[in-house]
Amino acid sequence: MYIGVDLGGTNIAVGVVDENGRILHKGETPTGVGRPFEEIIKDMGDLVNRVIQESGYKVEDMKSIGIGSPGLPDQENGIIVFANNLGWHNVPIREELQKHVNLPVFIENDGNTAGLAEVIAGACKGAKNSITITLGTGIGSGIVVDGKPYSGAHSVGAELGHLVVQVDGVPCTCGNKGCWERYASATAIIREGKEAAGKNPESLIYKLVDGDMDKITAKTVIDAAKEGDETAMELFDRFIYYLTMGIITIINSFDPEIIAIGGGVAKAGDFLMDALLEKVKKHIFYKSAPYAKIVFATMGNDAGIVGAAMLGNL
C-alpha cells in the first residue's frame, strides 16, 4: 500500500493507493497558502495519518509517501526548490513531513505524477512512452518513458506549457513570450472569449453570460461554438490550431506512443478531439508514417493522488 499526496495551491489531497493504482480511501484539507511551510506540512502529515487510520490500515502497511508538487522539486534532496503558487523556495518537505509520519518520501512535479497515473491506471496504460497534457489554467504536462516519469537532467524538463510556439507572442508569466499555454489553455480561451465578446455583442458568448463578461469561462466559449456561433467558432478553431501546433512539436520531437489530453478544457469531448485529430493529420511532418495516438486522459481528479503514490512503486 502506498500514500499519494496531491499538493495543490488550494487543497492538499491524500489517498491510500494499492499497487494497481486503485484508491482505497482518500481525504483532503485546505492548503492555506501564506502560512509558514512547517504548518502546511504539519497539516499534510496529520491528514496522511488520519487517512491511513480511516482506511483501516496502519502506517506500517504503507511502503512510502509520494508527493506531487507544483513547481520544481529536487527529488534527490527532498526539497521543493520553487513553487510559485505556494510561495515556496527551498522548502525541505521530506525532512519536515518525516517529523509527522515515519515513511520514505518521494517527490515529483505534479505534471509528471498526473502522467504517471495515466500510464498505471488510465489512458496510457501499457504505453512505453507517453505524454499527458493538462489543459487548465496553464498547460501541465507529464512525460513517462519506460514506466518512469521523465524530468530531464536538472529536473526542469517536461514544462511543455512553455514550448515557444509564437516567437515575440503573448507575454507569459515565465518572463518569456509566446509560450504554448498562452494560446492553448483554458485561460487563453477565456481571454480571447472576453475580447471577442466585447467586440461582438451579438455573439452567443455574450448572450450566454447575459453580458457579464466576468462570467465567461472556457465552457461558455466552447458551448457557443458547438451551437454554431460564428465568433465562438472562429475562436475555437484558432484555439485548436494552436493546440495542434504544440502537439505537432511534441510529435516531431519526442514521438510518443500516445498523447493523453486532460484538464477542464478536455470536457469539450469529441467536438474538441475531432477537430484536433483532423488538424494534426493535416500538419504532421511524416504524413504517411504512424504517429502518436491522441486520446483523452481518464484519471480526472484522482490522477494527482494515484501518480504520486506510485512514485514509491517504480
Place this chain on the structure above:
Amino acid sequence: MYIGVDLGGTNIAVGVVDENGRILHKGETPTGVGRPFEEIIKDMGDLVNRVIQESGYKVEDMKSIGIGSPGLPDQENGIIVFANNLGWHNVPIREELQKHVNLPVFIENDGNTAGLAEVIAGACKGAKNSITITLGTGIGSGIVVDGKPYSGAHSVGAELGHLVVQVDGVPCTCGNKGCWERYASATAIIREGKEAAGKNPESLIYKLVDGDMDKITAKTVIDAAKEGDETAMELFDRFIYYLTMGIITIINSFDPEIIAIGGGVAKAGDFLMDALLEKVKKHIFYKSAPYAKIVFATMGNDAGIVGAAMLGNL
C-alpha cells in the same frame, strides 16, 4: 572494429572505426542520386569492401555495418521508409547491402548518428542525456539518452528542425508553417541576407559579394555582422533570437544535460555562442535552476561515420 556509413545526398562516406569512435581508415564515393537504389547500394557495398581492404583488416574483423541515413529509417525491418533527398521510398537497404557484404546492418537517422558520435567521442562525451543540433541547410538533430539514440515510438522523433516556433509563419518544405529550421538554419540566414541586402545596398552584406546576391552565404552575413554592419547585425540578432527560442523549447521540454551545436553556421564561433548564451539565460523558464550546458559540437564531418559505426556497439 565497426563499419560506419554516412549516406548523404551528394556522397557516401565509409570508415573503419574502433570501439572508441576513432576512424582508422575512410573513403567516399558520389551517391549519384536518381539511379536505381540497387546501383547506389552496390556502390556502397563496393566502397565498404574497398575501405576494409585498404585498412589492412578483413571483413571478418568487422562486427557490423551501421548506416546513418537521411529521412525515416525503419530499424526493425532494415528499410528506409522515406528519404526525400535520395528520392527513396521503402528501400530494403539492409537486404540489398548484405548481397555485397555479409555483416549485420544497423540503420538510424543521420541526425541521431551525429548526436551519438558527439556522445561517444565529441562534445557530449560522458553525458547521459544530450541533444546535438546541426545548423545547415535545415536543422538536423540527434537525441541521445543513456548512450542510445532516441527516435521515439515510431522512429519519427528527433526532428527538432520542425519544432513550430512561429504559428502561421514561413512555409516549410514539410508542409507546415513556422518550423524552427525556417528561421535558424543557414538557409534562413541566406534568405534573410538576400532580402536585407536587396533593400539596403549600402550594407556590407551587399559589398562583400560585389552586389551579386547569389553569392550571399551565411558566412557573408555573419562576417558583416562581426564587422559591425547595422543591417547584418540586426539580422544576426534576429537569427540568434529564433535560435534561442528553439533551444528554450528544448530545455523546457527535454531538459538535456548538454546541447551541442554543429553545422556550418557554428563556424561563427564565440560571436555566435556569446550572443546565444546571453539570450538563453534571459529567456529560460527556471532562471535560478541549473540547465543544459550549451557548447559547440566537435566531431565535424566525421560525426556521420563515427555515429553510424557505433550503432553496432550500443
